[in-house]
Amino acid sequence: MPNTSITINTPAWLEHFYKQSKDLDSSIESRMDFTIKIAVQNIKEGGGPFGAAIFEKNTNNLISIGVNLVTKSHLSIAHAEIVAICAAQSKFSNHDLSKVCNEGVELFSTTEPCAMCAGAIPWSGVKRLIYGATKQDATDIGFDEGAKPENWIQEYKKRGIDVICEVNRESAKKVLLEYHKNKGIIY
Amino acid sequence: MPNTSITINTPAWLEHFYKQSKDLDSSIESRMDFTIKIAVQNIKEGGGPFGAAIFEKNTNNLISIGVNLVTKSHLSIAHAEIVAICAAQSKFSNHDLSKVCNEGVELFSTTEPCAMCAGAIPWSGVKRLIYGATKQDATDIGFDEGAKPENWIQEYKKRGIDVICEVNRESAKKVLLEYHKNKGIIY
Numbered sequence: 001m002p003n004t005s006i007t008i009n010t011p012a013w014l015e016h017f018y019k020q021s022k023d024l025d026s027s028i029e030s031r032m033d034f035t036i037k038i039a040v041q042n043i044k045e046g047g048g049p050f051g052a053a054i055f056e057k058n059t060n061n062l063i064s065i066g067v068n069l070v071t072k073s074h075l076s077i078a079h080a081e082i083v084a085i086c087a088a089q090s091k092f093s094n095h096d097l098s099k100v101c102n103e104g105v106e107l108f109s110t111t112e113p114c115a116m117c118a119g120a121i122p123w124s125g126v127k128r129l130i131y132g133a134t135k136q137d138a139t140d141i142g143f144d145e146g147a148k149p150e151n152w153i154q155e156y157k158k159r160g161i162d163v164i165c166e167v168n169r170e171s172a173k174k175v176l177l178e179y180h181k182n183k184g185i186i187y
Numbered sequence: 188m189p190n191t192s193i194t195i196n197t198p199a200w201l202e203h204f205y206k207q208s209k210d211l212d213s214s215i216e217s218r219m220d221f222t223i224k225i226a227v228q229n230i231k232e233g234g235g236p237f238g239a240a241i242f243e244k245n246t247n248n249l250i251s252i253g254v255n256l257v258t259k260s261h262l263s264i265a266h267a268e269i270v271a272i273c274a275a276q277s278k279f280s281n282h283d284l285s286k287v288c289n290e291g292v293e294l295f296s297t298t299e300p301c302a303m304c305a306g307a308i309p310w311s312g313v314k315r316l317i318y319g320a321t322k323q324d325a326t327d328i329g330f331d332e333g334a335k336p337e338n339w340i341q342e343y344k345k346r347g348i349d350v351i352c353e354v355n356r357e358s359a360k361k362v363l364l365e366y367h368k369n370k371g372i373i374y
Contacts, residue, residue, distance in 0.1 A: 004197045005197075006274060006277050007277075008192070009191075010191045073282075074280045074281055075273050075277070076312070077264065077310070078282075086193040087193060089261050090261065092261075095263045115309075116303060119301065119307075119335075120264055123263040125263070146306050150336075155333075155334040
């Protein structure tokens with residue numbers, strides 16, 4: 001099977017959120033609230049309880065949205081953060097998002113990134129990571145988040161990436177708890 | 188930009204290696220030697236000095252090949268291991284490679300996986316990882332491998348994944364050193 005094509009199609013319903021983003025202010029709370037709404041919609045659409053979004057810093061520009069598409073794409077890498085990063089890089093045809101806009105880009109994730117996503121972010125050119133629910137909140141409902149180094153936030157700082165933790169955590173955690181209560185698949 | 192499609196096309200020249208794999212025995216040394224040849228060819232084709240391949244354990248079946256396609260695909264996630272994992276999962280339309288064959292599948296990588304790839308492997312269904320050159324060999328020529336937990340191999344074991352380290356390391360390291368000597372791009 002040479003010349004394989006590997007494809008992730010992002011869902012059509014994201015269009016609604018792209019349109020809605022025009023009315024957002026650039027505060028981290030508003031952007032996280034928006035990203036949480038995406039995770040809620042992804043559950044309704046039959047996906048996992050995770051959402052991510054990439055914005056240009058200090059502007060109103062939403063660059064990309066990611067949702068967990070592991071089962072739909074048949075790809076174990078298709079976590080929300082990876083989908084958002086790939087969608088942004090595909091949009092600009094550039095594997096380095098630090099080069100695509102003057103202000104730099106920031107990644108919002110409704111839950112602390114797993115080991116894979118935490119490893120992927122430093123290669124993406126993202127300059128700031130903002131997350132909601134914690135690793136503990138995700139493991140409490142049965143998700144394996146993998147093994148990250150304890151000092152991962154310091155390792156990010158060394159590479160020029162800031163991390164803002166637990167923004168709107170209670171709302172983000174509520175999404176995980178609701179998913180668990182409704183017996184959502186844990187994978 | 189809703190409904191984005193994210194695509195990685197694997198190169199046509201891999202066909203030669205798919206054909207050649209019919210003559211391989213299932214020893215880890217032969218399989219690693221084969222994977223190193225893929226990395227060498229990827230450099231000749233203008234890519235990075237990394238190769239990966241997924242085989243069914245204890246049979247002669249090559250399942251997929253991965254090479255570093257970061258610059259060609261404009262995706263920072265497109266490391267050799269990720270490409271091999273995605274190609275295998277796309278082939279079987281299954282995000283869990285532990286389900287696709289009776290014997291289980293094993294991933295060969297010419298260099299110890301970076302933080303992202305090491306995080307991705309436990310989600311893929313791969314049952315054994317075999318690598319050649321070490322993280323130190325890669326950092327010695329300037330690649331940033333990211334921060335993995337010190338006990339990552341134990342964490343793999345907990346999840347039922349074996350790791351065999353430094354198979355044909357000297358040959359694998361030689362590929363990195365040659366790449367460096369010829370002023371290959373470090374990204």
